[in-house]
Amino acid sequence: MSETIVKLKDAAVFQNENLVLNHIDLEVKKGEFVYVIGKTGSGKSSFMKTLYADLPLRQGSGNVVDFDLKTMREREIPFLRRKLGIVFQDFKLLPDRNVNNNLKFVLKATGWTDPKKMDDKIGEVLDKVGMKTKGFKFPHELSGGEQQRIAIARALLNDPELILADEPTGNLDPQTSVEVMKVLQDINQNGRTIIMATHDYALILKYPHKTLKCDGSKVFEVIQKAI
Numbered sequence: 435m436s437e438t439i440v441k442l443k444d445a446a447v448f449q450n451e452n453l454v455l456n457h458i459d460l461e462v463k464k465g466e467f468v469y470v471i472g473k474t475g476s477g478k479s480s481f482m483k484t485l486y487a488d489l490p491l492r493q494g495s496g497n498v499v500d501f502d503l504k505t506m507r508e509r510e511i512p513f514l515r516r517k518l519g520i521v522f523q524d525f526k527l528l529p530d531r532n533v534n535n536n537l538k539f540v541l542k543a544t545g546w547t548d549p550k551k552m553d554d555k556i557g558e559v560l561d562k563v564g565m566k567t568k569g570f571k572f573p574h575e576l577s578g579g580e581q582q583r584i585a586i587a588r589a590l591l592n593d594p595e596l597i598l599a600d601e602p603t604g605n606l607d608p609q610t611s612v613e614v615m616k617v618l619q620d621i622n623q624n625g626r627t628i629i630m631a632t633h634d635y636a637l638i639l640k641y642p643h644k645t646l647k648c649d650g651s652k653v654f655e656v657i658q659k660a661i
């Protein structure tokens with residue numbers, strides 16, 4: 435039986451008092467790649483934020499990598515996040531340190547202490563995104579696509595069970611978007627579960643996967659032809 439990574443039942447997503455999405459029923463199994471689409475303001479980011487507990491689940495039930503979103507305490511959130519890799523549109527690298535030290539910062543913050551193990555892990559994740567030789571570079575010395583690869587490498591540091599990518603290609607040109615997407619495809623083919631919010635229909639056509647649409651406060655699966 436395949437392992438469930440995300441399960442939502444009659445879940446609602448709120449921004450403050452405003453209901454953004456309602457009656458969400460969803461199951462994502464280990465190894466799946468799922469797109470979340472929808473026009474601006476339809477609730478894609480709010481949906482993703484609910485999955486990584488940046489927004490509380492106030493209605494319905496939700497389970498993400500074995501954390502119960504409804505009953506989870508504030509102090510448990512860092513433990514949920516350690517089982518997730520989160521990738522944003524704007525990369526969010528620390529500008530004052532090089533790539534190696536960006537990655538080391540995250541490892542130390544998540545409890546790693548052994549310098550050799552940290553170096554090995556950094557080498558491993560940089561290799562996965564094709565950036566092994568760029569560890570000494572500062573973020574401003576990298577292109578947008580390279581910065582996003584580093585952000586993906588950072589998301590892989592703690593071997594996450596689920597990667598949540600919110601518009602990861604939103605700041606990239608079409609060719610660079612495809613390159614970053616190839617990295618995500620490779621990671622998925624190695625068994626990692628990925629949920630990706632995107633506006634980029636060209637990518638969806640090129641790399642078809644299960645697609646959820648946010649529209650009119652609902653989330654529903656759409657078939658490729660209907661997108």
Ligand SMILES: Nc1ncnc2c1ncn2[C@@H]1O[C@H](COP(=O)(O)OP(=O)(O)OP(=O)(O)O)[C@@H](O)[C@H]1O
Nearest residue numbers: 449450452454472473474475476477478479480481
């Ligand atoms: N911090 C916030 N406080 C209050 N309302 C918010 C906040 N962030 C988003 N909203 C509202 O929630 C709704 C959904 O926004 P959200 O950012 O989730 O949409 P989106 O589909 O990700 O849009 P985009 O494609 O533009 O990123 C919108 O009506 C938006 O105005």
